[in-house]
Amino acid sequence: MTRLAVEGLCRAFGGVKAVDDVSFSLHEGELLALIGPNGAGKTTCFNLLNGQLRPDTGSIRLDGAELVGLPPRRIWRLGVARTFQITATFASMTVRENVQMVLLSRLGRLHGLLARATHACRDEAMAMLERVGIAALAERPCGVLAYGDLKRVELAMALASEPQLLLMDEPAAGMAPSERQELMALTSSLVRERGLAVLFTEHDMDVVFGHADRILVLDRGRLIAQGRPDAVRADARVQAVYLGEGL
Numbered sequence: 449m450t451r452l453a454v455e456g457l458c459r460a461f462g463g464v465k466a467v468d469d470v471s472f473s474l475h476e477g478e479l480l481a482l483i484g485p486n487g488a489g490k491t492t493c494f495n496l497l498n499g500q501l502r503p504d505t506g507s508i509r510l511d512g513a514e515l516v517g518l519p520p521r522r523i524w525r526l527g528v529a530r531t532f533q534i535t536a537t538f539a540s541m542t543v544r545e546n547v548q549m550v551l552l553s554r555l556g557r558l559h560g561l562l563a564r565a566t567h568a569c570r571d572e573a574m575a576m577l578e579r580v581g582i583a584a585l586a587e588r589p590c591g592v593l594a595y596g597d598l599k600r601v602e603l604a605m606a607l608a609s610e611p612q613l614l615l616m617d618e619p620a621a622g623m624a625p626s627e628r629q630e631l632m633a634l635t636s637s638l639v640r641e642r643g644l645a646v647l648f649t650e651h652d653m654d655v656v657f658g659h660a661d662r663i664l665v666l667d668r669g670r671l672i673a674q675g676r677p678d679a680v681r682a683d684a685r686v687q688a689v690y691l692g693e694g695l
Contacts, residue, residue, distance in 0.1 A: 550606075
C-alpha cells in the first residue's frame with residue numbers, strides 16, 4: 449500500500465533550487481533512505497514533508513490526502529512524526545514524562561498536564577519504553593542520559609503519536625558504530641511490526657546499505673537515482689557523487 453506519494457516537489461531559495469522536481473513514493477512497511485552529499489537538499493525535503501516549509505510547486509499526499517498548505521501541527525495529527533539530527537527532548541523531565549507528554553498531546557489532554565503527568569498514560573508510556581529497550585531509565589531526567597539513550601527516547605516519543613509516516617533525520621548521528629546498528633535494527637523491526645512507512649537520511653553508508661529497503665539519492669536538489677541498495681551502489685552517477693565517501 450502506498451503511504452506517501454510525492455510528485456514534482458520544488459523549493460527554491462533565491463536563485464538556488466534546493467529541491468528540484470522530486471518525485472517518489474513510500475509504502476507501508478518500508479524503510480526508505482534519502483542520501484546525498486552536503487547541500488543536496490535532504491533537510492529541505494524533510495521540512496517540506498512535515499510542513500515546516502511550503503513547496504513552490506508539487507504535491508505531497510499521505511494516504512491520498514494532500515498535505516501541502518497544512519501547518520505542521522495538522523500534519524502531525526494526520527500521522528506524520530519526525531525525529532531530528534539533534535535530539536529534541538525536555539532535559540528536566542524524566543524519560544517517562546517525555547513520552548507521557550506526547551501521549552497526552554495525541555489525546556488532546558495537555559490542559560493541566562503538570563498536575564496529571566505522574567499518572568496519566570503511565571502504563572502506555574512504560575510499554576513504549578519497554579519496546580525501545582529503555583524502560584529501566586524511565587525515572588531518570590533526560591538531561592543526564594547518554595546520547596544513544598536519548599535517541600531511543602526520541603524514537604519512543606515519535607512512536608507515541610501513532611504515526612503512519614516517520615521521518616528520521618540522521619537517526620544515527622553522534623552514536624557509536626554499535627549503537628547505530630542497534631538503533632536501526634530496532635527501527636527495522638518496528639517498521640515490520642507496525643506497518644510503518646519510514647523515510648530517513650543518514651551519512652553512515654553502512655547503516656544505509658545495511659537497513660534500507662530502497663534508497664533515493666539527491667544531488668543539488670535533483671533525484672539522480674533510486675532503487676534497491678545493490679542497484680544504487682552500482683550506479684555510476686551515485687559513485688561519482690560519493691567519490692571518496694565510502695560507497
